[in-house]
Amino acid sequence: MKIAVINFSGNVGKTTVARHLLLPRIDGAELIAIESLNADEGQGQALRGRQFGELQEYLQTIDHAVVDIGASNVEELLGLMQRYRGSHEDFDGFVVPTVPALKQQQDTIATLVELARLGVPAAKIRLVFNMVDRGVDFKSTFFLVLGFLAERPLATVNLECRLGTNEIYARVRHQGIDLATLARDDTDYRALIVNAPHTTEKLALAQKLATRRLASGVVPELDACFAALGLGTGTAHHVVPLTRQAQ
Numbered sequence: 001m002k003i004a005v006i007n008f009s010g011n012v013g014k015t016t017v018a019r020h021l022l023l024p025r026i027d028g029a030e031l032i033a034i035e036s037l038n039a040d041e042g043q044g045q046a047l048r049g050r051q052f053g054e055l056q057e058y059l060q061t062i063d064h065a066v067v068d069i070g071a072s073n074v075e076e077l078l079g080l081m082q083r084y085r086g087s088h089e090d091f092d093g094f095v096v097p098t099v100p101a102l103k104q105q106q107d108t109i110a111t112l113v114e115l116a117r118l119g120v121p122a123a124k125i126r127l128v129f130n131m132v133d134r135g136v137d138f139k140s141t142f143f144l145v146l147g148f149l150a151e152r153p154l155a156t157v158n159l160e161c162r163l164g165t166n167e168i169y170a171r172v173r174h175q176g177i178d179l180a181t182l183a184r185d186d187t188d189y190r191a192l193i194v195n196a197p198h199t200t201e202k203l204a205l206a207q208k209l210a211t212r213r214l215a216s217g218v219v220p221e222l223d224a225c226f227a228a229l230g231l232g233t234g235t236a237h238h239v240v241p242l243t244r245q246a247q
């Protein structure tokens with residue numbers, strides 16, 4: 001299964017969704033971050049045809065991938081997909097995270113229109129409603145994007161594909177570890193804290209314990225969101241359900 005995570009907007013959670021929602025639940029999937037393709041050629045440089053060619057070739061050689069497309073490369077990538085007719089078929093699905101801010105909802109709509117223009121069918125495009133706060137009226141929060149889709153159903157919408165705002169994502173941002181793995185860590189931090197001789201050590205361990213607790217709290221939400229995405233349909237054997245209890 002090969003999934004692209006895409007949105008014209010920055011800061012909607014593309015990298016978060018790729019790393020914490022998709023990658024740990026697609027067995028054997030490799031994370032390909034489009035930003036990293038041109039890391040050796042300086043920051044902020046757009047994806048170029050040659051690199052896109054390489055990406056397409058590379059995708060043919062692997063079975064499972066999650067491709068995280070940084071906002072600065074989305075326009076370029078979609079342009080290249082238009083030029084390399086049919087290249088979107090390399091992907092089994094396009095996951096489009098969106099957040100409540102209106103500008104981001106507008107950009108989400110533009111992303112959906114662009115994917116439709118490329119010929120990507122609605123069945124292959126899934127929205128993830130990110131940073132949805134508990135207690136808010138979901139439908140009125142996302143009225144712009146939901147209203148648009150009611151008129152032009154360019155994507156598959158399941159209101160269960162949602163993630164709440166949680167500080168854990170910022171906590172683990174630079175750790176290079178996904179939340180499901182963190183939640184499975186069975187270190188007895190409380191015993192270690194008791195035996196640690198210095199306060200600084202105790203505090204460091206206490207922080208790890210708190211991070212694991214937050215991770216454990218959010219993993220069921222990620223599992224439910226992933227299940228609601230329905231990406232496994234037809235390829236169920238590639239999908240590994242991940243909950244702490246299931247381990």
Ligand SMILES: Nc1ncnc2c1ncn2[C@@H]1O[C@H](COP(=O)(O)OP(=O)(O)OP(=O)(O)O)[C@@H](O)[C@H]1O
Pocket residue numbers: 009010011012013014015016017069070071072130131132163164165166167168169170173
């Ligand atoms: N559900 C969430 N709750 C709390 N913080 C979140 C959530 N999702 C994402 N974030 C935070 O929001 C910021 C932006 O998220 P992320 O880096 O995943 O966005 P992005 O779409 O990949 O951005 P870019 O286009 O710049 O690559 C990060 O600091 C991340 O930790």
Ligand SMILES: [Mg+2]
Pocket residue numbers: 014015016068069070071
């Ligand atoms: Mg990103």
